[in-house]
Amino acid sequence: MARNHLYLVDGSSYIFRAYHRLPPLTNPQGVPVGAVYGYTAMLWKLADGLDKAEGPTHLAVILDHSSQSFRNSLYDQYKANRPEPPEDLRPQFPLIRDATRAFSLPCIEMEGYEADDLIASYTVAAQAAGWDVTIVSSDKDLMQLVTPDPKGDEPHVDMLDTMKNVRMGREAVFEKFGVGPELVGDVLALMGDSVDNVPGVRGVGPKTATKLIQEYGSLEAALAGAETMKPSKLRDNLIEHADMARLSRQLVELHRECPLPQPLEELRLDGIPTEPLRDFLLLHGFKSMAARIGGDAPAPAAGAGPNRAAAMGGGVLGEAWQPKGNGSTAPAAPALPEHPAIDRSRYETVTTLDALDRWIAEARAIGHVAIDTETDSLDAITGGxxxxxxxxxxxxxxYIPLGHGGHDLLSEKPEQLPMDVTLARLKPLFADDAVLKIGHNLKYDMAVLAQHGLTITPLDDTLLLSFALDAGQHGHGLDELAKLHLEHQCIAFKEVCGTGKSQISFAEVPLDRATEYAAEDAEVALRLWMLLRHRLWQEGGTKVYEMVDRPLVAAVTAMERRGILVDRETLSRLSGTFSQDMARLEAAIHAEAGGPFTIGSPKQLGEVLFDKLGLKGGRKGKSGDWSTDQSELERLERDGVPIARMILEWRQVAKLKSTYSDALQDQINRVTGRVHTSYSLVGAQTGRLSSTDPNLQNIPIRSETGRQIREAFVAAPGNVLIAADYSQIELRLAAHMADVPQLKAAFAEGADIHSLTAEELFGEVTRDTRAKAKTVNFAILYGISRYGLASRMEISNDEAQAIISRYFERFPGISDYMQRTLEGARERGYTETLFGRKTWFPRINSKNQGERQGAERAAINAPIQGTSADIIKRAMVRMDGALADAGLSSVRMLLQVHDELVFEAPEGLVDAAIPVIRRVMSHAAEPAVTLSVPLDVEVGTGANWGAAH
Structure with missing residues (x-):
């Protein structure tokens, strides 16, 4: 007869792990259920999905009854340091109990005892009955209960970490603590626990505690042996804090004789009845789980409202997400909890492995840790x-210093840990799925750590949290957010490193000052996370953050690290050509002006145009100098002034030379041999990515010079570049969002949208009318005025107004959409993309006409351009996985420019890669958003970017 096997689920532990691992979802009633969802999924797997050979015959979920237990009478400071549960987690505790009962599983708790004590008591009782026991938890305290691997028919106890799908027996305990389970309590008593406020012995970390127990055999023996130790700080601490060590031993000891609230036999697992589980799943919007039960789904409870699935990443995560109502202005930030003021003097400089291990253990126990890196360069790809x-x-x-000190042999280096040893310790923590990593602009830190083989997952980025909530309201830099939300002034980089010629590398900053600066950044990021994460679910920012922004960090980091090859010879040759073009134009301009002058000087240029040549219509700025900006020169060009056209051409060539053909040669990375542009995830308030060093967004798209610059971006030998570009995506989104039947039908049929518009506006399709229609199609989406359209099409204002009026008559849906968008922006202060990305417009109701009209034009376009940006970001997030699933891991995404993605692929894999790329891009909006128009993707290939474009 098979032996009974009891599974004891440490429910309290899983609540917090699920909360930090999953997004803050809400159910149709608006109640937070992120932790509930994760907990429910875990229970489902345990009760139904485990290998039946190892699966449970009996199962119970054990929960903490409250934060108080008999241990508080032993030590009134026990768990005194634990922060209050997050506000959006508190309402989920009763729902966790409801979820357990919905599975028809025992949900056990007892006043005065912790879940660990009940687990220990049930374990002892089950062993006495000859049962095997599996404790579903990763809690180090419970490792005291693990028994040796079974011999013959002996019952045994092991642990199961379902988050990592790892079983832990005696060997795993020994690997973690260096001692067997029976001595784990002694190690814990010596090292203490800052999370539960178990005092331990001051200065004793995990490594020293293990060494002492290994050497002396027990806690009491180690304390007794302290008298005979050589004089040292450790000896003094063991003697001075012996009573605290004994108290700590009592605190970590598991109570194994609690009365059992339910007899063992009542814990039998006989399958999961359909009811009431199905009702519970449907009530909270867990539709995918409910569907697995089968049968007709009853309607949700009255008043539950619609339950639109957010379906993060195509899975069931997020299906309970429900957007919140929004006010007319940005909601006020919730009151901060009572936290101590930031005190830089309290920061610790970690220079011993014991201290490092203590911090790592604390991060694992709490389930989250804020991190930041310091480097000797702004270059994340090669910076030290x-x-x-x-x-x-x-x-x-x-702060853990790793590379401080001068770079020559005579420089004195301060005491610090070896980098390889330290990073080997941090590597498992940074990759631990059960510990949330928090930071500000983590993309930079991920790239720096990737040089050493470290990955960061899962993560929350306060830069992106701020952007998802307040795009358009203010900047999102750490110092600005600290001042805005925390009323705290961070130490400026120049305060520790100086400026100009006297600036030093961070590696040369003294450790005490470096600790204040670096640890402050980590703490500020943590405090901002506690505030912004709470706002996210309240203000409806969850969808865009979880489905677009957060997963994008890893994708963009990988893309930046790959970089792209550029041909130095092509660039050098192009610079020579540009120099010749500039010289030719300069001679022509001087001839037209009647003499030489410095064309790049706005002051001299203004004097030539309006004083010397006497051109009319000029305007002066506050300085009293003539304006020679782009718009002024374009006005003169339209008036038929030849010199204006030549100056505009000279300026463009000069800019291309300095920005690209010259600069790109200097930006080739000396280590990788590639150019690595840096993408800002918050560079444009609509959500579009922007790039710097080099800025790839400003390469002219349709000009011959732009094509020549693209030809310098080349594939590695044996590879081909693939350029995949969304075709007219903003027009397609406008057709969907404005619900314009003619445009939707044209896109569905694959018709030429510009020819359709030409027919509607001008009654015929010719080369000229199609070109005009194309201009109108895109200009209208940007809220262009009649004056702007007149200027662009070189027609009168009245003619431009007639075209705009006729456009709105033919496509009234566009006019209605624009009006609705403006009314909503004026009322609420922001617009939203289809994915819920808010863009705020503080000047939308300004009394200043120029400010107001500028905000209105931006507000009209923001939902369309922002949705386009969200879609290509979702494509980027999914792309590497899709290529890997197709066996195409060697096809690598290198660049994102506007609506285009650029890949490098081995020559033999191009034909296989194109369908995958096209499929991912064309379906990137789904399943979160279903469009009524198809997304068309044009794909080209070539040895260089110009040939592929």
Missing amino acids: LVGVSLSTAPGNGC
Whole structure:
């Protein structure tokens, strides 16, 4: 007869792990259920999905009854340091109990005892009955209960971490603590626990605690042996804090004789009845789970409202997400919890492995840690790592120096940990799925750490949280957010490193000052996360953050690190050509002006145009100098002034030379041999990515010079570049969002949208009318005025107004959409994309006509351009996985420019890669958003970007 096998689920542990691992979802009633969803999924797997050979015959979920237990009478400071549960987690605790009962599973808790004590008591009782026991948890305290691997028919106890799908027996315990389960309590008593406020012995970390127990055999023996140790700080601490160590041993000891609230036999698992589970799943919007049960789904409870699936990443995560109502202005930030003021003097400089292990253990116990890196360069691809800072709670922080000191042999280096040893310790923590990593602009830190083989997952980025909530309201830099939300002034970089010629590398900053600066950044990021994460679900920012922004960090980091090859010879040759063109234009301009002058000087140019040549219509700025900006020169060009056209052409060639053909040669990375542009995830308030060093967004798209610059971007030998570009995506989105039948039908049939518009506006389709229609199609989406359209089409204002009026008559849906968008922006202060990205327009109701009209034009376009940006970002997030699934991991995404993605592929894999790329891009909006028009993707290939474009 098969032996009974009891599974004891540490429900309290899983609540927090699920909360930090999953997005903050809400159910149709608006109640937070992110942790509930993760917990429910975990229970489902345990009860139904485990291998039946190892699966449970009996199962119970054990929960903490409250934060108080008998241990508080032993030590009144026990768990005193634990922060209050997040506000959006508190309402989920009763729902966790409801979820357990919905599975028809025992949900056990007892006043005065912790879940660990009940688990220990049930474990002892089950062993006495000859049962095997599996404890579903990763809690280090419960490792005291693990028994040796079974011999013959002996019952045994192991642990199961379902988050990592790892079983832990005696060997795993020994690997973690260096001792067997029976001595784990002694190690814990010596090292203490800052999370539960178990005091331990001051200065003793995990490594020293293990060494002492290994050497002396027990806690009491180690304390007794302290008298005979050589004089040292450790000896003094063991003697001075012996009573605290004994108290700590009592605190970590599991109570194994609790009365059992339910007898063992009542814990039998006989399958999961359909009801009431199905009702619970449907009530909270977990439709995918409910569908797996089968049968007709009853309607949700009255008043539940619609339950639109957000379906993050195509899975069931996020299906319960429900957007919130929004006011007319940005909601006020919730009141901050009572945290201590930021005190830089409390930060710790970590220079021993014991201290490092203590911080790592604390991060694992709490389930989150804020991180930041310090480097000797702004170049994340090749910059040297100088140190890492951590923070696990407001009021604490540390800095781990790794590369401080001068770079010559005579320079004195301060005491610091070896980099390889330290990073080997941090690597498992940074990749641990059960510990959330928090940071500000983590893309930079991920690239720096990737040089050493470290990955960061899962993550929350306060830069992106701020952007998802307040795009258009203010900047999103760490210092600005600290001042705005925390009323705290961060140390400026120049305060520690100086400026100009006297500036030093961060590697040369003294450790005490470096600790203050670096640990402050980590703590500030943590505090901002606690505030912004709470706002996210309240203000409806969850959808765009979880489905677009957060997963994009890893995708963009990988893309930046790959870089792209550029041909130095092509660039050099192009610079020579541009120099010749500039010289030719310069001679022609001087001839037209009647003498030489400095064309690049706005002051001299203005004097030539309006004083010397006497051109009419000029305007002067506040300085009293003539304006020679782009718009002024374009006005003169339209008036038929030849010199204006030549100056505009000279300026464009000069800009292309300095920005690209010259600069790109200097931007070839000396280590990788490639150019690595840096993408800003918050560079444009509509959500579009922007790039710098080099800026790839400003290469002219349709000009011959733009094509020549693109030809310098080349594929590596044996490879081909693939350029995949969304075709007319903003027009397609306008057709969907404005619900214009003619445009939707044209896109569905694959018709030429510009020819359709020409027919509607001008009654015929010719080369000229189609070109005009194309201009109108795009100009209208940007809220162009009649004056702007007149200027662009070189027609009168009245003619432009007639075309706009006729356009709106033919496509009234566009006019209605624009009006609705403007009314909504004026009322609420923001617009939204189809994915819920808000863009705020503080000047939309300004009394200043220029400010107001500028905000109105931007507001009209923001939902369309922003949705387009969200879609290509979703494509980027999915692309590497889709290529890998198709066996095409060697096809690599290198660039994103506007509506285009550029890939590098081995020559033999191009034909296989194109359908995958096209499929991912064309379906990127789904399933979160279903469009009524198809997304068409044009794909080209070539040895260089110009040939592929």
